[in-house]
Amino acid sequence: MASLTRAAGLLRRLDGTSSERRRGVELVTFRLRQMVDELESAASERDELALARVVAPALLARLSAHGAELAREQVRWRPARQGLRWASSDRPSGGPGRAWFRVRFEDLTTHLGPQGLVAARAETRELELEVDTATSPWRLWQVLEVDRP
Numbered sequence: 001m002a003s004l005t006r007a008a009g010l011l012r013r014l015d016g017t018s019s020e021r022r023r024g025v026e027l028v029t030f031r032l033r034q035m036v037d038e039l040e041s042a043a044s045e046r047d048e049l050a051l052a053r054v055v056a057p058a059l060l061a062r063l064s065a066h067g068a069e070l071a072r073e074q075v076r077w078r079p080a081r082q083g084l085r086w087a088s089s090d091r092p093s094g095g096p097g098r099a100w101f102r103v104r105f106e107d108l109t110t111h112l113g114p115q116g117l118v119a120a121r122a123e124t125r126e127l128e129l130e131v132d133t134a135t136s137p138w139r140l141w142q143v144l145e146v147d148r149p
Contacts, residue, residue, distance in 0.1 A: 032086055032101065035131065035138045040079045043067070056132070056141040075113035081105040082122075089128050097134030098141060103127050 035054055042050035046067055052060055070077050082105065089100035109120040126146035132139040 028101075029084075029086065031133070031138050032103065032129075032131075033084055035140060036081070036084060036103075038137055039140065040081070044076075044078050046071070054137055054139055056139055059140060059142065070111070070113075073113060075111050078110045078112065080108040080110065082108055091128060091130070094130055094141060095132075098130055098132050101129050101131060102146065103129055 038050065038054045041047075042054065043063065048060070048064060048067075051063060055063060067077070085104045087102045089102045091100040093099055104124060104126045107120050107123055107125045111118045128142075128144040128146060129140060130142040132141055
């Protein structure tokens, strides 16, 4: 568990060709995919118990409020992304076991409501995620949109 906690810092220091670094990259990629997949599944099913496993309480409250607003408007949110690339971030963590990652993906989210199906523009988005790497699955603490130039 301690090795996961220091993953971002270790990856920056290790030689890019080392097997240790490759294993670290694979592990971080696997954990981020797992967290995002669980988040998408829980959000699309409106399963707050499952969301609570992968989202910190303050963020869970915002997601729940957004879900309730969509439910009142009879809209079903289907989050979706294509691909998932990440890099370490230089942001300081907000607590022990937490690390920041910059994640890049193509947003394919759809909303199904009374007016029909509305799809997000297929655009590439970048987010900075603060993740608790000491839990399994990893838990999302903060999300910041990366400003595009």
